[in-house]
Amino acid sequence: MRPLRDLQQLRRTAALLLLLLVTTAVSALSADAYPQSQTRKPLTKAEILAFVADLLREAKQAADSLPDIAAKGMTWRDVASAYAKAGDIPSAQQIAASLPRLDDKRKDLLLDRADVLLAIADAQTAFRDRDNAKKTLQEARQLAANDMFSFTGLTRFLTIAKAQLRAGDTAGAKSAVLAANGTIQQEAPQSVLRMLLPEMVGLRIAAEDPEGATQMLSGITGAGSIASALQYMAQALADRGDVAEALNTARKTATPSFKIDALLYIATVQAKAGNRAGALQSQQAARESMKGLKDSFDITYAYLHLAEAQAETGNTAGEKQSVQLARTSVESVDAGTFKVKALVNVADALLKLDDKPGAVQVLQSAKRVAGTVTAGYDQDDACAILAPALARAGDLEGARQTAARLTNRYRGRAVYRDIAHAQTRTGDVDGAHKRASAAPNKETKIQALLGIVDALLEKAQMTKP
Numbered sequence: 001m002r003p004l005r006d007l008q009q010l011r012r013t014a015a016l017l018l019l020l021l022v023t024t025a026v027s028a029l030s031a032d033a034y035p036q037s038q039t040r041k042p043l044t045k046a047e048i049l050a051f052v053a054d055l056l057r058e059a060k061q062a063a064d065s066l067p068d069i070a071a072k073g074m075t076w077r078d079v080a081s082a083y084a085k086a087g088d089i090p091s092a093q094q095i096a097a098s099l100p101r102l103d104d105k106r107k108d109l110l111l112d113r114a115d116v117l118l119a120i121a122d123a124q125t126a127f128r129d130r131d132n133a134k135k136t137l138q139e140a141r142q143l144a145a146n147d148m149f150s151f152t153g154l155t156r157f158l159t160i161a162k163a164q165l166r167a168g169d170t171a172g173a174k175s176a177v178l179a180a181n182g183t184i185q186q187e188a189p190q191s192v193l194r195m196l197l198p199e200m201v202g203l204r205i206a207a208e209d210p211e212g213a214t215q216m217l218s219g220i221t222g223a224g225s226i227a228s229a230l231q232y233m234a235q236a237l238a239d240r241g242d243v244a245e246a247l248n249t250a251r252k253t254a255t256p257s258f259k260i261d262a263l264l265y266i267a268t269v270q271a272k273a274g275n276r277a278g279a280l281q282s283q284q285a286a287r288e289s290m291k292g293l294k295d296s297f298d299i300t301y302a303y304l305h306l307a308e309a310q311a312e313t314g315n316t317a318g319e320k321q322s323v324q325l326a327r328t329s330v331e332s333v334d335a336g337t338f339k340v341k342a343l344v345n346v347a348d349a350l351l352k353l354d355d356k357p358g359a360v361q362v363l364q365s366a367k368r369v370a371g372t373v374t375a376g377y378d379q380d381d382a383c384a385i386l387a388p389a390l391a392r393a394g395d396l397e398g399a400r401q402t403a404a405r406l407t408n409r410y411r412g413r414a415v416y417r418d419i420a421h422a423q424t425r426t427g428d429v430d431g432a433h434k435r436a437s438a439a440p441n442k443e444t445k446i447q448a449l450l451g452i453v454d455a456l457l458e459k460a461q462m463t464k465p
Contacts, residue, residue, distance in 0.1 A: 045463040052086050052456050055433075059449040060095070062442045070108060073099060075446050077112040081119035082450050086457060087127065092120050107146055114143035114156065118163055125167045133167040141176060148183045151192050158196065158203065165206055174207035181216065198225055202232030206239065227255035234262040238269040247282070256292035260302050263289065264309040271312035279313050296332035300342050303329060304349055311352075323349045327362065340370050340382045344389040351393060359393050370402070380411050387415045391422030413447045420451030429456070 043051070056079065063075040080095035099113035117140035124133035141160050147153030161176035177200050184193045197220050204213035213236075217229050230253040237246035243266060250262035267282035286306060293299045303326035310318040327346050333339040343366035350359040366389070370382040383405045391399035399419045406412045416439070423432040429452065436448035 043459075043463070045460050048456050048460045048463060049086070051429075052453050052460070053088070055449050055453050055456075056083055056086065056088070056091070059446045059453075060091075062446050062449075066442055069106075071443060073106075073109045073112040075443060077115045078450055079446065080116040082453050084116075084119040084123035086453065087123065089120055089123055089127075092116065092123070096120065110143050110146055111153070111156070114140045114160075117143070118156075118160055121163055121167060125163070130167050134164070134169045134172065137164050137167060137169065137172065141172075145179075148180070149187075149193075151195075154180055154183060154193055154196060158199065161203060161207075165203075170207050173203065174209050174212075177203045177207060177209075178212075195225075198229035198232050201229040202236040205233055205236035223255060224258075227253050227258035231258040231262040231265075235265045238266045243270060243275075243278070256289050257298045257302065260286045260289045260293075261305055264305045267309045268312050271309070276313055279309070283309050283313070296329050297334075297338060297342060300326045300329040300333060300346070304345055307349055320353055323353060327358070330362075331365075335369055335372060337373060337378050337381045337385070340366050340373070341385050343369065344385055347389055347393065356393065360395070363390055363393055363395070367398070367402070376407065380406050380408050384411045384415050388418035388422060391419045392425075394426065396423055409443070413443060416444050417447040417451035417454070420448040421455045422451075424452045424455035425458075 059075075059079050059082070063072060063079050066072040066075060076095050076099060080092040083089075083092040083095065096113060096116040099109055099116065117136050121133040121136040121140065124130070124136060137160055141157070141164075144153065144157045144160055148157055157176065157180055161173045161180070164170075164173040164176060180196070181200060184191070184197065187193050197216065201213050201216050201220070204210075204216060213233060217226070217233065220226050220229050230249055234246045234249040234253070237243075237249060246266050246269075247263075250259055250266060253259040253262055263282050263286040267279040267286065270276075270282060271279040283306065286302075286309075290299070290302050290306075293302060303322045307319045307322035307326070310316075310322060323346070326349065330339070330342045330346050333342050343362050347359040347362040347366065350356075350362060363386075366386055370386050373379050373382040383402050387399045387402040387406075390396075390402060396419065399422070403412060403415045403419065406415065420432050420436055423435065432448070432452050432455075436445050436452065439445035439448055
């Protein structure tokens with residue numbers, strides 16, 4: 001879901017810390033497009049997992065040798081999360097045991113432990129060990145409660161609530177949302193924490209508390225926030241299978257961009273459930289709402305989201321047309337970080353359609369726009385968005401040159417992970433590993449190794465035993 005531009009602007013104050021919560025590199029390429037390595041024979045699933053284990057040991061050894069306790073805590077968190085994702089829960093738990101518990105005074109390390117436990121719980125849920133996942137999340141929630149009066153901290157707390165829903169702990173998720181709401185109500189009306197209320201409305205629907213969701217919605221002010229809340233509510237209703245009520249809620253959304261996103265989300269749910277006719281009707285309703293859009297940024301994303309919904313119904317011709325319309329519209333978006341982001345999303349959509357030449361052209365435009373962004377944080381933001389996209393399109397050198405412009409080392413950590421992930425997906429596993437081994441510092445090396453792990457785990461999921 002894409003919020004309105006003014007809401008996005010407010011979120012940027014917390015973007016740096018939020019980025020540190022990300023443990024999975026994102027790639028826009030489809031999974032079945034993963035090519036075989038050019039430097040080694042195709043690996044079996046067992047060989048891939050054995051290589052993953054070696055890479056994780058290498059990353060863990062590098063993390064153990066870091067002298068700074070804060071850096072060590074963050075890297076332990078990332079390595080432990082990767083272990084959990086790989087299914088090696090005991091190793092992840094062993095690292096978690098090295099991080100402090102509730103009686104420690106180092107809040108940052110307590111929160112690192114909470115993040116590790118969250119990753120472990122998600123792995124336990126994935127392996128259908130829901131009872132232990134619920135216990136793990138209870139401890140994670142206790143730790144996360146130490147930081148509920150910051151945007152990042154409260155976001156972490158709500159992320160745990162979502163994990164509780166995945167683990168089947170509806171009551172726990174509901175109580176977590178209520179606790180988060182209690183925190184927000186203690187804050188001033190202009191508090192940035194109130195930006196989380198719309199999402200919390202949807203979480204209360206997901207936690208089977210429709211009356212609470214309606215009550216929370218009634219306390220939200222501002223047209224954009226109300227529209228966002230209705231979108232979250234519609235999506236949660238669709239996920240629960242109440243498509244009729246989801247559509248009614250979407251129609252109540254006064255802001256066209258939010259209504260469009262809600263309708264297209266519902267269309268995707270309908271398509272996945274086999275209701276193609278209903279999905280096409282929802283898509284058509286979204287197209288009608290698009291007539292009310294005036295901002296090029298909103299128009300661009302409306303077409304991109306329509307393309308995604310059309311792909312779900314097998315309408316490849318319509319998908320291509322929508323992406324091309326987005327490509328036209330994005331040129332009118334105001335220059336700056338938002339335009340870089342929009343251009344990158346258009347390029348990713350073109351890559352998904354196997355139009356690499358088109359994607360490369362769009363990314364050249366993104367590079368030119370990013371080159372005009374010179375203000376400190378804005379420059380880092382633009383480079384952090386652009387570098388992984390260049391890597392996904394195969395321009396690894398351009399990606400590294402763009403990443404070199406980053407002035408904040410924490411932003412660079414995630415970017416180098418994304419670049420290694422993209423290089424591995426091209427099949428150049430050995431090249432990615434050599435690059436990681438030659439990294440300028442241990443923290444960058446660790447993130448690059450984890451990027452390779454991310455890609456190999458994706459490969460393992462597609463490989464027969």
